[in-house]
Amino acid sequence: MSDPRREELAAGLAEVEARVEAACRAAGRSRSEVTLIAVTKTYPSSDVRLLAGLGVADMGENRDQEAAAKAADCADLDLTWHFIGQLQTNKARSVASYAHLVHSVDRPRLAEALSREAVRAGREVGCLIQVALGPAEAGEIGARGGARPDEVPALADVIASSPGLRLRGVMAVAPRGEDPDAAFARLWAVSQSLRKEHPAAEVISAGMSGDLAQAVANGATHLRIGTALLGRRTPFVR
Numbered sequence: 001m002s003d004p005r006r007e008e009l010a011a012g013l014a015e016v017e018a019r020v021e022a023a024c025r026a027a028g029r030s031r032s033e034v035t036l037i038a039v040t041k042t043y044p045s046s047d048v049r050l051l052a053g054l055g056v057a058d059m060g061e062n063r064d065q066e067a068a069a070k071a072a073d074c075a076d077l078d079l080t081w082h083f084i085g086q087l088q089t090n091k092a093r094s095v096a097s098y099a100h101l102v103h104s105v106d107r108p109r110l111a112e113a114l115s116r117e118a119v120r121a122g123r124e125v126g127c128l129i130q131v132a133l134g135p136a137e138a139g140e141i142g143a144r145g146g147a148r149p150d151e152v153p154a155l156a157d158v159i160a161s162s163p164g165l166r167l168r169g170v171m172a173v174a175p176r177g178e179d180p181d182a183a184f185a186r187l188w189a190v191s192q193s194l195r196k197e198h199p200a201a202e203v204i205s206a207g208m209s210g211d212l213a214q215a216v217a218n219g220a221t222h223l224r225i226g227t228a229l230l231g232r233r234t235p236f237v238r
C-alpha cells in the first residue's frame, strides 16, 4: 500500500533527520538531546496522522483555531502539542485546553491568563519565554515578537509562581537579515542566565528549516521544522 503523501513525508523526514544528525555530530552533541517538532500549520490533520505513523510525536501550530481542530481530530494519538504563534489573551482558554508547551509567552498578562485557564482545565501547561533577539523586534515589544532579554527575569518569576504553569525555558526566531549563529548565541546566553534562577528551565526552542544547524550548534533542545518536512506552504490569507 503506497500512499504518495506518506512517501513524500517520509522522504522529508529522512532528509531533516540526516541534517539534524549531522548538526549534532558537528556540535559534539547527542541526537537524543534534540526534539524535532513538526510544524504542521496550514497542513491537514491527515498529515499529522501520517507523521505520527512515521514516529514524530511533537506537533507545532501557530493559530489557535487550526491547532484546536487538529488536536481534537488527533486526540486518539499520543501527541505533544506545541503552540508556537503570537497569542492573544482571549485565546488562552482554548490553547490551555490542548497545548502541552506554549513557546510564545512574552508578557505577564498572557502568563496570568494561561495560568487561570490551565487551573480551570485542571491541566499543567509548559511555558517558554519568547525572546526578541533583534533590535527591530525589540522596538515593538508588546505589539509582537517576544520579551526583551532584560524583561526575561521578571517574566520568568511570574510564570514560575503561577499555578497551572511550568516554566520550561526560552524560544526565539532568528531576526531576518541577521546571522542566525550570532542570534542563537545570544539566546544561549539568555538561557544560561535564566537557569541560574530557574535551573529546570532547560528548553531552548530555536531553529527552523533554514537555520537548524546553527540552532543545534548553539544549544537548541527543540527544533521547529515546517517547510523542510511538509513542503512549502501556500500563502495563508486571513
Ligand SMILES: *Cc1c(COP(=O)(O)O)cnc(C)c1O
Binding pocket: 039, 041, 062, 084, 085, 173, 207, 208, 209, 210, 224, 225, 226, 227, 228
Ligand atoms: C512556521 C514557523 C516555523 C517553521 O518554519 P519553517 O521555515 O517552515 O521550518 C517555526 N517557528 C515558528 C514560530 C513558525 O511560525
